[in-house]
Amino acid sequence: MGNETAPKHVDVLIVGAGLSGIGMACHLTRECPTKSYAIVEARDAMGGTWDLFKYPGIRTDSDMYTFGYDFKPWKSNIAIVEASLIKTYIQEAADEYDVTRHITFGKRVVDASWDSDASVWTVEIRDVIDGEPTGAASSMTCGWLQMCSGYYSYNEPHRPDFPGEASFGGEIVHPQFWPDHLQTHEQLDGKKIVVIGSGATAVTLIPAIAEKGAHVTMLQRTPSWIAPLPQKNPVVIGLRKLLPEKVAYQAIRKINSFRTELIYKQSRKNPDKVKKLLNREVTKALDGQFPMDPHFTPSYNPWDQRLCLAPDGDIFTAIKEGRANVVTEHIDTFDETGILLKNGDHLDADVIVTATGLQMLALGGVTPVVDGNPIDLAETFTYKGFMYSGIPNLGTTFGYINASWTLRADLIARYICRILQQMDAHDATRAMPIADPDMPKRPYVDDFPAGYMQRSIHTFPKQSDRDPWTASQSYSHDKKTLLGPDAEIDDGVMEFSSPVREPVDA
Numbered sequence: 064m065g066n067e068t069a070p071k072h073v074d075v076l077i078v079g080a081g082l083s084g085i086g087m088a089c090h091l092t093r094e095c096p097t098k099s100y101a102i103v104e105a106r107d108a109m110g111g112t113w114d115l116f117k118y119p120g121i122r123t124d125s126d127m128y129t130f131g132y133d134f135k136p137w138k139s140n141i142a143i144v145e146a147s148l149i150k151t152y153i154q155e156a157a158d159e160y161d162v163t164r165h166i167t168f169g170k171r172v173v174d175a176s177w178d179s180d181a182s183v184w185t186v187e188i189r190d191v192i193d194g195e196p197t198g199a200a201s202s203m204t205c206g207w208l209q210m211c212s213g214y215y216s217y218n219e220p221h222r223p224d225f226p227g228e229a230s231f232g233g234e235i236v237h238p239q240f241w242p243d244h245l246q247t248h249e250q251l252d253g254k255k256i257v258v259i260g261s262g263a264t265a266v267t268l269i270p271a272i273a274e275k276g277a278h279v280t281m282l283q284r285t286p287s288w289i290a291p292l293p294q295k296n297p298v299v300i301g302l303r304k305l306l307p308e309k310v311a312y313q314a315i316r317k318i319n320s321f322r323t324e325l326i327y328k329q330s331r332k333n334p335d336k337v338k339k340l341l342n343r344e345v346t347k348a349l350d351g352q353f354p355m356d357p358h359f360t361p362s363y364n365p366w367d368q369r370l371c372l373a374p375d376g377d378i379f380t381a382i383k384e385g386r387a388n389v390v391t392e393h394i395d396t397f398d399e400t401g402i403l404l405k406n407g408d409h410l411d412a413d414v415i416v417t418a419t420g421l422q423m424l425a426l427g428g429v430t431p432v433v434d435g436n437p438i439d440l441a442e443t444f445t446y447k448g449f450m451y452s453g454i455p456n457l458g459t460t461f462g463y464i465n466a467s468w469t470l471r472a473d474l475i476a477r478y479i480c481r482i483l484q485q486m487d488a489h490d491a492t493r494a495m496p497i498a499d500p501d502m503p504k505r506p507y508v509d510d511f512p513a514g515y516m517q518r519s520i521h522t523f524p525k526q527s528d529r530d531p532w533t534a535s536q537s538y539s540h541d542k543k544t545l546l547g548p549d550a551e552i553d554d555g556v557m558e559f560s561s562p563v564r565e566p567v568d569a
């Protein structure tokens with residue numbers, strides 16, 4: 064049960080009660096126990112992504128030893144798990160650190176204004192009615208605003224229009240709004256389902272609905288890289304047997320994060336080598352029972368888009384067993400009974416799933432206003448990937464695109480705690496990174512041409528060519544620069560100052 068009435072003022076206001084927001088609150092409790100904090104969450108439950116998505120099979124593409132928090136061991140030999148277990152894990156963390164009573168559910172932060180004279184953020188909040196912030200208005204103030212609002216719109220996914228949609232006699236479903244009536248074996252058995260897309264969602268969904276008796280076709284314009292991976296790893300099992308839980312967790316976390324980074328770096332340096340390796344694994348998984356070319360031979364390099372995982376090769380098993388089919392072709396038009404393809408073939412369908420992706424959204428849709436001036440994030444530089452030039456006391460939790468989100472979310476939370484401690488030690492009420500406006504500009508994420516990124520990255524802050532003005536995608540780099548012995552909080556770039564703060568009613 065959350066907090067029905069949020070306090071009027073807190074030291075730290077966290078926006079969002081997903082994996083990052085709950086993690087931030089736990090870190091605050093551990094490292095800054097005297098700070099007051101609150102969480103404002105638009106939904107009626109915690110969990111964020113893992114509460115929102117309801118399609119069958121919804122799970123991570125990351126192993127839970129790196130997707131879990133650094134302070135809370137993942138206590139299972141199964142590495143890739145369904146959303147419900149992730150949600151339970153997040154709820155357990157919230158219980159262990161007494162977080163839930165700090166959360167106000169069903170309220171959306173719609174505006175945030177910084178006042179330099181008072182050294183506070185004032186946030187405008189609206190009650191959420193039917194998913195929209197159209198209810199009663201209220202406000203809160205805080206010394207530090209931490210946006211743990213994720214990176215995509217919950218209300219508007221990426222959903223291109225397809226020709227002839229209106230003529231389709233069946234049901235069209237987007238995975239972000241999966242209906243209750245397409246969940247069980249009874250509901251799915253015998254249904255002809257065409258899934259448009261080849262990303263992580265399609266690769267997850269297809270084996271799950273095929274398992275429940277649906278006849279599934281994955282319709283893709285271009286194939287994706289998919290890595291079959293055993294669910295249980297003997298090294299993990301051995302370490303968990305031999306070592307105390309916490310020690311084993313840290314060791315596995317280290318090994319897995321190192322391995323992921325190595326594969327990513329190899330994909331950049333020696334893409335042909337990684338392609339060969341993946342091709343070999345997929346060939347083995349298909350066992351000559353389905354053609355590799357053109358369905359599993361992408362034209363781009365691994366990690367140009369997020370690499371999809373197939374735990375125990377589940378999608379390949381569904382294909383081999385004839386429960387799922389893959390068609391690589393362009394859509395001509397939808398019609399009454401399904402989809403007509405450019406090559407003249409027709410795919411019959413009762414249900415068409417548009418697994419066409421997300422719409423990215425920075426800062427949960429909030430435009431920060433600093434001393435009366437609305438700030439265009441795209442005009443700012445990112446500081447270490449989680450603060451913005453010229454915006455005081457505002458942090459954002461944004462994870463990795465090439466590794467588990469939580470690896471970075473933990474680092475950011477710990478660093479924010481260090482900033483707060485530094486501010487206290489020096490009686491500072493404002494911490495603001497100051498950038499040289501003439502630095503060269505690069506996109507916030509470069510070298511990652513995935514569609515969802517390309518569509519929206521221009522709305523995100525820029526990075527430059529030097530630290531601390533980079534948003535690194537390397538856990539080992541960030542660990543050193545954020546938590547290493549040389550990681551200076553007072554780095555000459557972050558300006559700590561103490562404008563007089565007027566007393567605020569608690």
Ligand SMILES: Cc1cc2nc3c(=O)[nH]c(=O)nc-3n(C[C@H](O)[C@H](O)[C@H](O)COP(=O)(O)OP(=O)(O)OC[C@H]3O[C@@H](n4cnc5c(N)ncnc54)[C@H](O)[C@@H]3O)c2cc1C
Nearest residue numbers: 079081082083105111112123124125172212213427467468
């Ligand atoms: C289908 C899917 C699969 C994924 N799989 C992986 C994976 O395998 N590995 C990985 O590392 N990452 C994965 N991700 C990315 C995933 O989103 C992150 O890993 C992680 O869950 C993000 O947590 P978060 O708390 O930062 O954001 P979210 O989970 O998005 O939570 C944000 C919360 O903030 C709330 N919120 C947003 N704006 C406001 C506002 N203005 N006011 C109040 N509340 C607000 C939202 O309601 C939500 O509860 C996946 C994402 C999706 C969509």
